[in-house]
Amino acid sequence: MDVTPRISADSKVIQSYKNGEFKVSGDVYQGGVLVFPDDVRPWTIHKNVVDLDISDLQVIIDAKPDFEVLLLGTGNNFAFLPPELSAHLKQQGISAECMNTGAACRTFNVLLTEGRKVCAAMLPI
Secondary structure (H helix, E strand, O other), X not given: OOOOOOOOOOOOOEEEEEOOEEEEOOEEEEOOEEEEOXXXXXXXXXXXXXXXXXXXXXHHHHOHHHOOEEEXXXXXXXXXXXXXHHHHXXXXXXXXXXXXXXXXXXXXXXXXXXXXXXXXXXXXX
16 A cells, blocks of 8 residues: 655655755755745745844735745754744734754645645745
C-alpha cells in the first residue's frame, strides 16, 4: 500500500534554506519570504524578530484569508514575537507559531501534505 502523501503538482514546497536564501519548488529567493501552498512572495524584511513592528506584518495581515496557520521562522535561533505584535496579530484573527527557520520549513511541508492552508513567514536572519 502506498502511503506517500499526495500534494498538488503546483504546491510550493520548501526545499532548502541557508544564509538568508530559500529554495521553494525549484526557485531561489534571497532574503525574507512568505510561502503559501500555491504562492511565494518576497518579504523585504532584514530585521531580527524582536525588531519587527506592525508595518512589517501588514503584508501578512493583508493575506489573512489565504491561510489558517501562520508559522514564523525566526532564523537560526528561536525567538518570540514582541507581545504587542502577538496581540496585534490576534486582534486580526492570526495566531503566530514562532520557531527557528529549520523547524518552520519542516512544519510547513508537513502541514502542506495534510492539505492545510498555511503561511510560512521566513526571516532571513
